[in-house]
Amino acid sequence: MEKRIVFLRIVLALMIFILAGRLFYIQVVKYNFYSEKAMEQRIKSFKISEKRGDIYDRNMIPFTDRDYKEYVFAIPKMINDKKRAAEILSEITEISSEKIREDLKRNKDYIRYEIRRDVDFSLPVGIFKLELPQRYSSNSLARHVIGYLGDKKMGLEESFDEVLATDASDSIAVFTDGSRNDYIKGLGVKIQTVHDKVFGVKTTLDYHIQKVVEDVLDRRRIEGAAVVLEVKTGNILAMASRPNFDQNRIEDYLKSSNEEFINKAVSGYPPGSIFKIIVAAAALESGKVSLEDTFYCSGSYDINGVVFHDFKGESHGLINIVKGFAVSCNTTFIRIGEITGAKAILDMARKFGIEKDDGLPIPEQIGRLPKLSDTYGAGIGNLSIGQGEVLMTPLQAADIVATIANDGIRNVPRLVEAVVDEKGEEVKRFPPRESYRVLESNTAKILRYMMRQVVVDPEGTGKRAETFCKSAGKTGSAEVNKELNIYHAWFVGFVPYENPKYSIAVFVKNGDTGGIKAAPIFKEIAEEIIKY
Incomplete structure (x- = not known):
């Protein structure tokens, strides 16, 4: 009987030790991993731009994506006072507040406008600024060589389309409740980059x-x-x-x-x-x-x-x-x-x-x-x-x-x-x-x-x-x-x-x-x- 009790104590101690080790592994060693997984279950993402490989000169100076343009994003479901939001956006974008108010009423995940005039006051919840790369700028070089994107393509953009195109993208991430139906406004938004292999083309041009x-x-x-x-x-x-x-x-x-x-x-x-x-x-x-x-x-x-x-x-x-x-x-x-x-x-x-x-x-x-x-x-x-x-x-x-x-x-x-x-x-x-x-x-x-x-x-x-x-x-x-x-x-x-x-x-x-x-x-x- 005493031998059985000793054996049982050893087994229980071993199981407690294994359980403690597992808890330590989950809560300490893999804390960041499981935290991110838990957070992902409460995040809803909207793709805002697709990444594309750059075209470079012989010294790796890019011909594409050289300039950035600032945009303002609005997430209608996160905005309580849409009238005030429309007035703020109108001031930033120089678009009529009536037009913006109509946009906010539509069932869209987000709305993007180009910033025409900067302001120094803070933006309400659900509205934020973001700089995005511009594939072509007003002073871009070698246009007949680089070509362009669109319904039709031309130049290196066409010849190397399969190389330059990727599944990588930038997304807006918003936090939701457990049902994923309502946005948790106090947590704001963050930008997520979904990475994939991004390849570019190095030319002989200088x-x-x-x-x-x-x-x-x-x-x-x-x-x-x-x-x-x-x-x-x-x-x-x-x-x-x-x-x-x-x-x-x-x-x-x-x-x-x-x-x-x-x-x-x-x-x-x-x-x-x-x-x-x-x-x-x-x-x-x-x-x-x-x-x-x-x-x-x-x-x-x-x-x-x-x-x-x-x-x-x-x-x-x-x-x-x-x-x-x-x-x-x-x-x-x-x-x-x-x-x-x-x-x-x-x-x-x-x-x-x-x-x-x-x-x-x-x-x-x-x-x-x-x-x-x-x-x-x-x-x-x-x-x-x-x-x-x-x-x-x-x-x-x-x-x-x-x-x-x-x-x-x-x-x-x-x-x-x-x-x-x-x-x-x-x-x-x-x-x-x-x-x-x-x-x-x-x-x-x-x-x-x-x-x-x-x-x-x-x-x-x-x-x-x-x-x-x-x-x-x-x-x-x-x-x-x-x-x-x-x-x-x-x-x-x-x-x-x-x-x-x-x-x-x-x-x-x-x-x-x-x-x-x-x-x-x-x-x-x-x-x-x-x-x-």
């Missing part, structure tokens, strides 16, 4: 260089585009198109004919004389033309009854390819085109990437070249001076120059580096495509020298593009309307001349000549980004 480019285009009120490439990598550092659009007011442009949604940086246009870069490359690389060969710049040239003219009929006399390039003599380059042959020129253009899809994650035209059969007779004249069926995008123009500046090796342009998490750690990388040689090193060196002469020759067409760090490039004036004297103006070039770092293409739609309109824009962009 926020500061992008801002320089856009500021220059806006100051000069340009309709056109500009692109900046990093010579050594092919990374797109800036891409801007004008006219611009407001990402928060997309509906305002749906019936517009001003081409606000068109990204001119990746749209094809007649290149005019910047195509002479390709003609010169083909002529020199094939050995059909040398620096010692001379041509007579006569002011006009007849091919089977079709007369081609130099700009304003100017004649420069006996010149070689370098001088002809510097003064952009059409008649000289048509003769060079005839000697080189259309096939060699077209093959060279394709090696530079014209008509090639480089797989950018935004809609991109791939340029256009004529069929070989279209270059017979007078067709070789149009091809040699970048007219007729030839189309090129500003991005492709910058790419051609970057290849020459990079000693003849083409780095395929790249726009996106990686998918990143909220800490900036890369979770998926997009490596650059394989580079390849387009030109022999010596040919690229000669072309760089020729492009330098465009800027420094006393008769050079690109004198207005000279910078404090020395620049090199080529002008282009693509004829749009001969009778009205309308041209697309181009300047494409690189800086600095001695150690090329940036390739820049400037395109002005329906502007003046390239030397007058586009070259000064190149100079301004180049000098500002070199200083940066």
Whole structure:
């Protein structure tokens, strides 16, 4: 009997010890966990905003969600004096109190208004302020690249929608009684964030260089585009198109004919004389033309009854390819085109990437070249001076120059580096495509020298593009309307001349000549980004 009593005492003591340990674990160790669970049973949440991954520049500076806007929220069921609440909200929002009173009567979980005027008095129970991120701000950059959200999407917002979209959200949490029907007003509200993995997109763009480019285009009120490439990598550092659009007011442009949604940086246009870069490359690389060969710049040239003219009929006399390039003599380059042959020129253009899809994650035209059969007779004249069926995008123009500046090796342009998490750690990388040689090193060196002469020759067409760090490039004036004297103006070039770092293409739609309109824009962009 005594043994049984002892055994029973031991079992009871053990059970009490286990029960005490369990109570200690629940009430002390897991106190916070169970407190939150209990509280959650008395909380009702309303989703107020969805989280979306950001789009960043190469240094993780965000292009999206940069600004915050302050809102006032009202929870009708928590408000006793709705008349007074409507008067307060009217003062803050500048909306009529009658309209707000009607809103408060509706069976809504909450009402949100944008704050128009701040007040310094305390708000009654059921009304509170909250700052929310704005996807796009009034001064957001790279809009044609970033794109927009809405019924339709555009740009990187569309291409990476599955990556950027998440289930994460911010919610208003209100405390309820046991039945969850009435709100406990004294406990107020709190903001809850429902976390999920939020991923962003890291681009190759440089926020500061992008801002320089856009500021220059806006100051000069340009309709056109500009692109900046990093010579050594092919990374797109800036891409801007004008006219611009407001990402928060997309509906305002749906019936517009001003081409606000068109990204001119990746749209094809007649290149005019910047195509002479390709003609010169083909002529020199094939050995059909040398620096010692001379041509007579006569002011006009007849091919089977079709007369081609130099700009304003100017004649420069006996010149070689370098001088002809510097003064952009059409008649000289048509003769060079005839000697080189259309096939060699077209093959060279394709090696530079014209008509090639480089797989950018935004809609991109791939340029256009004529069929070989279209270059017979007078067709070789149009091809040699970048007219007729030839189309090129500003991005492709910058790419051609970057290849020459990079000693003849083409780095395929790249726009996106990686998918990143909220800490900036890369979770998926997009490596650059394989580079390849387009030109022999010596040919690229000669072309760089020729492009330098465009800027420094006393008769050079690109004198207005000279910078404090020395620049090199080529002008282009693509004829749009001969009778009205309308041209697309181009300047494409690189800086600095001695150690090329940036390739820049400037395109002005329906502007003046390239030397007058586009070259000064190149100079301004180049000098500002070199200083940066």
